[in-house]
Amino acid sequence: MSDPLGEKLLRSGIIDAKKLEKALEKQKTTGGRLGENLIALGYLDKETLDQFFKRNPPNARTVEETGLEVSQIEDLLMKHMLFMGDFKIADLAERSKLSSSVVETVMEALRRDKFIEVKGGTGYAAVTYTFKISDTGKIRAGELLDLCRYTGPAPVSLDDYRIMVQTQTVKSAIVSEELVKKAFSHLILNETVIKRLGPAISSGKAMFIYGPPGNGKTAIAETISRLIPDTIYIPYALTVGGEIITVFDPVNHTPVQSEPDESIDKRWVLVKRPVVITGGELTLRMLDLDFNHISKYYEASLQMKANNGIFIADDFGRQQVEPQNFLNRWIVPLDRRIDFMTLHTGMKFAIPFDMLTIFSTNLEPKSLVDEAFLRRIPYKIKIDHPSEREYEAIFQMFCRDSGIDFNGETFNYLMDNYYRKNNIKLNACHPRDIVEQIIVNARYYRRPPKMSKEAIHEAWNNYFVEM
Numbered sequence: 001m002s003d004p005l006g007e008k009l010l011r012s013g014i015i016d017a018k019k020l021e022k023a024l025e026k027q028k029t030t031g032g033r034l035g036e037n038l039i040a041l042g043y044l045d046k047e048t049l050d051q052f053f054k055r056n057p058p059n060a061r062t063v064e065e066t067g068l069e070v071s072q073i074e075d076l077l078m079k080h081m082l083f084m085g086d087f088k089i090a091d092l093a094e095r096s097k098l099s100s101s102v103v104e105t106v107m108e109a110l111r112r113d114k115f116i117e118v119k120g121g122t123g124y125a126a127v128t129y130t131f132k133i134s135d136t137g138k139i140r141a142g143e144l145l146d147l148c149r150y151t152g153p154a155p156v157s158l159d160d161y162r163i164m165v166q167t168q169t170v171k172s173a174i175v176s177e178e179l180v181k182k183a184f185s186h187l188i189l190n191e192t193v194i195k196r197l198g199p200a201i202s203s204g205k206a207m208f209i210y211g212p213p214g215n216g217k218t219a220i221a222e223t224i225s226r227l228i229p230d231t232i233y234i235p236y237a238l239t240v241g242g243e244i245i246t247v248f249d250p251v252n253h254t255p256v257q258s259e260p261d262e263s264i265d266k267r268w269v270l271v272k273r274p275v276v277i278t279g280g281e282l283t284l285r286m287l288d289l290d291f292n293h294i295s296k297y298y299e300a301s302l303q304m305k306a307n308n309g310i311f312i313a314d315d316f317g318r319q320q321v322e323p324q325n326f327l328n329r330w331i332v333p334l335d336r337r338i339d340f341m342t343l344h345t346g347m348k349f350a351i352p353f354d355m356l357t358i359f360s361t362n363l364e365p366k367s368l369v370d371e372a373f374l375r376r377i378p379y380k381i382k383i384d385h386p387s388e389r390e391y392e393a394i395f396q397m398f399c400r401d402s403g404i405d406f407n408g409e410t411f412n413y414l415m416d417n418y419y420r421k422n423n424i425k426l427n428a429c430h431p432r433d434i435v436e437q438i439i440v441n442a443r444y445y446r447r448p449p450k451m452s453k454e455a456i457h458e459a460w461n462n463y464f465v466e467m
Contacts, residue, residue, distance in 0.1 A: 006034060019043040057164060057233055057265040061101050067157030072239065073098070073106050075144050078115060079151045081133040082141035086119060089127050097153035097236065097266040100127060107131070115140060149295040150244045153236040156267050158349065161238045161247075164268070165352040168232040168308045171204035173273065175227060183227040187219060188394045188428070193381065200379035201227060206334055206357040207379035208365045214429035215383050217360045221312045224358065225275035231256050232308045233268040241347045244297040245289060245304075252276050252305045274309035276302050282319045287329055291344050303339060306355045316361040316368070323368040330357075334376045385425050388415065395431040399451060402435050407451040414456050424464070434459045 006024060009015045015023075015038065023037045030037070038044040060066040063073065073096075080095050081087065089107060093100045104126050110116050115137035121129035133141065145151075180198040200207045201224055209217045236248045253271040278286070282302075290299040303311060317323050333339040333353035342348050357377075361368065365380055374380070386394065392411060399406040414434075419426065437459035442449035449455075 009034075009038075014048060015043060056261070056263070057160075057268045059099050059263055059265045061099055063102055063105055066098065066102060066154070067160050068154065068239065070106065070109070072242075073102065073154065074110060076151070076154055077103065077106060077110070078133075078137060078141040079144050079149075081116065081131075082138060082145070083151070084133075086130050086132050088130055095153075110137070148244060148297050150237070150246075150297040152246070153267050155237040155239040155244055156235040156265075158238055158240050158351075161235060162352055164233060164235075165307050165354050169204070169354050170228065170273070170308055170310075170356050171354075173204070173228045173230050175202045175229075179227065179229075183223055184220075187216060187223065188386070188390050188397065189216070189220075190387075190390065193383065196379070196381050197224070200381065201356065203379070204354075204356050205379065206359070206377040207381060208377055209358060209360045209381050209383060210363065210365055211383035212385060212425070212427070213362045214427040215385060216428045217362075217383050218314055220383065221314065221358050221360050222277075224356070225277070225310050225312065228273050228310060228356070230273055231270050232273055233270055234274070234308075235268055240341075240349050241343055241345065243343055243345070245300055246297065247300045247304060249300070249305050274306050275312070276306040276310070277312045277314060278302065279314045280318045280320070282313060282321070282326070284321050284326065284329060287326075289341050289343070298343075301341065303333070303353060303355065304341075304351060307352060308354055310356045310358065312358045312360065314360045316359045317363045324370075327369050327373050331373055331376060386428050388426065391426045391428070391431070394428055395435075398431045398435045402439060402449070404435065404438065404449050404451055410451050410453055410456060413453050414460075418456075418460055430463075433463055437462055 006020050010017060010020055019038075019041070023034060023041055023043060026037045026041065027034055035044070039046055058065075063070055066073065076096060077092060080092060084091065084095075089100050089103050092107075093103045096103065107116065107126070111118070114134055116131050117134050119130045119132050175198065177198055180201065181194065184194055184197070197220070209220055211217060234247055234253060237244055237246045239245070248269055248271075252274050253269070256270045256272060258270050286302050288301055290301070291297075292299070319326065334357065337353050338350050339353040340348055340350055359365075359377070365374060365377075395411060396406045418424065434456070438451065438455045439449045441455065441458050
């Protein structure tokens, strides 16, 4: 069996080996996903497959179920023990996030090799024993630390990571029309824009949000990031070719408290769907694995951290790297939903590329990339200047939120004597900034903030540059 998802389905008892073999044969000839082929052949119904995908990562009770080599577990436990002093199996299980049964099995081998010693116990079972690392074990653990200083939770296998990303795909995050309207209710947007945003978000595919600056592109992207529901499991780390890659990042991943459940593999942490936001600091190096030559293990790339969530490239086109070079790096992942990483040893491997990718830019997409790339970004949504009616609604909203009475006569004065007279286009950010100017000036002069002609004049002269 060469398909990791097929192996999981087979072990779960959902499908038998003969039917799975036929589905894999169909996959070789016609392509498509294994799950889709199983449904097409009538071997599984969609509801059963969906239930399988919603399962939590099951706790590994044996070494084989961890997907790791015994030597990998031994090495990690040895490094943990070096810093623990006296310990019990439960202590080591907590640190490594492995089940006590797996730790106990590996500890027996370490004990036979004289790497650990038993100091005492309250019963005959190994779980009651108190252990300490031996002098021989300290030497061995020191050697292991020189090779790799990672001493966190045990990693998961690449195959298990691929399967979990597939089962938690961002496309499974159902977004309804009602949910979209509610999420964007705090923004004054053209109804046509909201109608276009809904299907784009629901698709889970890449989109360009573009238009003149100051009209809400970043606010829209951030609202989308809060809109995607659900939680997912991500691994603390994974192992590829004997190397460790850390995935969990407290900056980009928000853990969710849940009831303790011994049936769930603790090497996975429950988090909100991740949202990775980058701006002008984005470089090509951030899209590859980051190998630390001192600690001698890797940190996952930005898009690995964003898997099953959202990746937002804000102010796209303003990065130090040329947009075409950046997009050339992602042309295959966006098309095939697979990315390729390279270890410093030269080994290459594939990982899922499963995220809603949003490019937010002030520039026209055609000026950034060629037609071939634009075809791989199916949704291009322009956020233009607001109409006068929308602008007035935005102004009223900011006045209300700031505790200032909106004055229609003063608003008309603003439109006639400043915007129309100076031929200045309306921007959605102007009301917020003008109201803030009114509030700051009022606080400085120790007077209540008021939407008056004088206040508008002061705010305008401070905010706009004379041409």
